[in-house]
Structure formats: C-alpha cells, structure tokens
Amino acid sequence: MRQLADTLTSFELQPHPEILAGTAYPEVDTATRAALAQRHQVPRWPAWPAFMSWSVARWPSWPQTLAPILSRLTLFWLRRPIHQWQISRRAVEQVGVWLAATDSAEALNWDQREERDRRLAELGLDDDDRDPAAVLRLVVTRGSDAAPDMARTYLERLLSNTGIRHIESVVVSPGILPRLEPGLFADLVARAMIYEHRDEPFGTSLAVTRGYGLRGPSGLFPSAPGRAGFDTLFEADEDVALGLLGQFCRVASEQWCLQQRQRGLTPRPVRLELPDGPIELWGDQHVFKWSRGVLGPHILTSLLLAADQWLAAQVAAGRPLAELVAKTLRAGSLVAVAGPVIAAGIDRNQVQADLAVMLPLMCSPRLWFYDLARWLEDERATAHGIG
Numbered sequence: 001m002r003q004l005a006d007t008l009t010s011f012e013l014q015p016h017p018e019i020l021a022g023t024a025y026p027e028v029d030t031a032t033r034a035a036l037a038q039r040h041q042v043p044r045w046p047a048w049p050a051f052m053s054w055s056v057a058r059w060p061s062w063p064q065t066l067a068p069i070l071s072r073l074t075l076f077w078l079r080r081p082i083h084q085w086q087i088s089r090r091a092v093e094q095v096g097v098w099l100a101a102t103d104s105a106e107a108l109n110w111d112q113r114e115e116r117d118r119r120l121a122e123l124g125l126d127d128d129d130r131d132p133a134a135v136l137r138l139v140v141t142r143g144s145d146a147a148p149d150m151a152r153t154y155l156e157r158l159l160s161n162t163g164i165r166h167i168e169s170v171v172v173s174p175g176i177l178p179r180l181e182p183g184l185f186a187d188l189v190a191r192a193m194i195y196e197h198r199d200e201p202f203g204t205s206l207a208v209t210r211g212y213g214l215r216g217p218s219g220l221f222p223s224a225p226g227r228a229g230f231d232t233l234f235e236a237d238e239d240v241a242l243g244l245l246g247q248f249c250r251v252a253s254e255q256w257c258l259q260q261r262q263r264g265l266t267p268r269p270v271r272l273e274l275p276d277g278p279i280e281l282w283g284d285q286h287v288f289k290w291s292r293g294v295l296g297p298h299i300l301t302s303l304l305l306a307a308d309q310w311l312a313a314q315v316a317a318g319r320p321l322a323e324l325v326a327k328t329l330r331a332g333s334l335v336a337v338a339g340p341v342i343a344a345g346i347d348r349n350q351v352q353a354d355l356a357v358m359l360p361l362m363c364s365p366r367l368w369f370y371d372l373a374r375w376l377e378d379e380r381a382t383a384h385g386i387g
Contacts, residue, residue, distance in 0.1 A: 013041035065124035088146035141175030172219035178229035182237040212252040223293035223301040230306035242331035249332030253282040283335035288370035291339025308340035
C-alpha cells in the first residue's frame with residue numbers, strides 16, 4: 001500500500017488546472033501562477049478515481065496503521081475542483097473516526113503514557129511529532145463540505161472536551177468550517193484564543209499581558225483578513241463575526257485598562273453620542289492602530305482587518321452606512337473598531353447623506369488625532385514593514 005500511495009503521489013498528480021488557467025489568482029504573473037499550480041497539484045484522471053472508488057469502502061477493514069497514508073491521499077483527492085462526493089464523504093468520515101481515536105489517546109494523562117503511545121502506534125502515528133494527527137485534522141476541516149455531520153460532531157467534541165489538545169491548530173487552519181458552521185466555529189475560536197485567567201496583577205503573566213488576554217499562535221503572523229478564516233466568517237454570518245469581535249474587544253479593553261492602572265494612569269474612554277444612544281471606546285493611539293494589523297494581538301488584528309474588508313464590500317454594495325456604523329461600533333469596545341468605520345465613511349464620500357452618523361466620530365478630538373497619526377504613518381513607505 002505504501003508503494004501504491006507513493007506511485008499515486010509521484011506520477012499521478014498534475015498542476016492545478018484552475019490556477020494554471022488563471023481562473024484562480026488572476027492577478028499574479030504567469031511564472032508565479034505556474035509555481036502555485038505546481039505546488040497545489042491535483043489528482044490525475046482516471047487513476048485516482050479508480051483507486052478511491054475501489055479502496056474507500058475497504059478502509060475500515062484495513063490495518064489502522066495506514067491511517068496517515070490514506071489521510072494524505074484524501075487531502076490530495078479533496079484538492080480536485082470536481083470530485084465524486086460519495087467517495088469524498090466516505091473517505092472524510094473514516095478519517096474522522098481515526099481522528100476521534102487519536103484525540104481520545106492524546107487526552108490520556110501522562111501517567112498513562114504507555115497506553116497513549118500504544119494507541120497512537122496502532123494508528124501509525126508518531127508520538128514524537130508535535131501534532132501527530134495534523135494531517136487527519138486537515139482532512140476533516142477541508143473536507144467538511146463532503147461530510148458536514150462529521151465536521152459538526154468534531155466541533156462539538158472540541159467544545160465539550162477540555163482534554164483534547166491542538167485546538168489552536170483548528171483555528172489556524174480551519175478549512176471551510178467558518179462557512180459551514182459559523183456559530184460553532186466562532187465559539188471554538190473564543191474558547192481557544194481567550195485566556196481563562198486574566199485577573200492577575202500586571203506583569204505576573206507575560207503571555208497574558210503582551211497578548212491583552214488573547215493567545216497568539218505563530219500561524220497567525222502576520223495579520224491578514226483571511227487568518228483563521230475570518231473573511232469567510234463575515235461572509236457566512238456577519239452577526240456571528242461581529243459577536244466574536246465583541247468578545248475579543250471586551251477582553252482586550254479589560255487588559256488595557258488594567259495595564260493603565262498598574263502604571264499609575266487613569267484609563268478614560270472615547271465617548272460617542274450615536275443617534276441610537278451613547279457608546280464608550282477604550283484605548284489610545286497605539287490601540288487605534290490595531291485596525292491596520294499592527295501592534296496588537298494577531299488574532300484580534302486579523303479579525304479587525306476582516307471587519308474592514310467586510311465593511312468596504314458592504315459600502316460598495318450600497319448598504320446604508322448608518323446601519324453599518326451603529327452595528328460595528330456597538331460590536332466592540334475598543335477605539336480600534338472606529339478605524340474601519342472611519343475608512344468606510346471616507347469610501348462612501350457622501351458627506352451630506354452620512355453626516356448624522358459620521359458626525360460623532362468627526363467631532364471626537366482623540367479620534368481626529370489617532371486617525372491623523374495613522375494617516376501620517378501610512379504615508380511613510382516603511383511604516384509597517386514588519387507587520
């Protein structure tokens with residue numbers, strides 16, 4: 001089986017046709033497009049369908065040590081723009097069974113290490129790897145459209161079982177989970193990225209202090225709208241995405257206020273009188289720059305960039321700015337949330353029509369100062385060279 005798998009992955013793959021034809025990534029040049037197509041090779045017909053249709057029903061009866069090999073083959077199979085859904089569903093469901101067994105083994109305590117190693121060995125997994133089930137997890141997240149029930153069950157298991165490790169890896173590489181299950185995915189992100197114990201004195205926990213109460217996996221650097229699937233989350237359910245933004249902002253604003261008090265300063269909010277009632281935004285000029293993807297926790301700055309992208313798309317589609325401004329500003333309690341809102345108002349370029357909703361932001365001296373400093377730094381070519 002190993003030789004057959006090597007043959008399929010060595011001789012029966014071809015450059016990705018959509019990338020090669022320019023349907024995907026049309027903005028890149030020909031050489032870059034060719035390199036991307038080669039990097040994302042897809043199965044060649046008819047060898048792969050023949051193997052998958054013959055073998056996938058037999059996977060449950062084969063030795064479990066083949067789980068990593070068959071999971072890698074499934075990843076290649078799912079890359080095909082058009083694949084046979086019945087085969088994909090059975091493959092993803094079987095990989096999901098192996099993943100459940102792996103999570104069960106990894107949830108064992110360290111005093112049960114021998115039993116843990118034995119179970120992982122039965123699945124062909126190496127305990128020396130940082131994340132033995134990484135490939136299995138990618139199959140479930142990327143193939144969740146073929147087996148939505150399996151993906152939903154997996155998310156619910158992650159949310160209900162505190163002993164399961166590597167939850168952060170699902171946040172970093174979520175596949176299509178943000179589109180398929182936006183609510184469950186947002187709950188998972190909040191649980192995985194928010195520190196549970198944040199009320200310690202300033203400086204006691206460097207990780208909590210530097211991240212403003214939010215975790216920062218290396219896979220989220222540099223900040224971008226597509227990190228953790230946040231751009232897809234906004235497309236799937238804007239209310240869920242803004243709710244997640246609100247949770248992050250509340251945690252970060254609490255930590256910012258705590259740090260200010262520990263330095264002997266008195267935190268003061270920016271108060272805005274919106275048509276539907278007043279709001280308070282916390283932070284300083286540095287927190288305001290988080291909306292540009294710099295200085296702040298990467299998980300939050302990526303979500304802010306996704307919010308900025310979503311707002312720009314809604315404005316371009318002609319959606320009422322008053323609705324967008326009120327909805328966005330009330331979602332978060334940080335001054336960083338005002339950044340995308342101000343940008344959306346500038347994009348509309350209809351001052352008279354939007355004056356009532358934009359006037360509170362225009363009349364805030366602190367926001368004027370923060371946005372002016374942001375603009376001056378944006379004008380410098382090397383303003384944020386390191387992200």
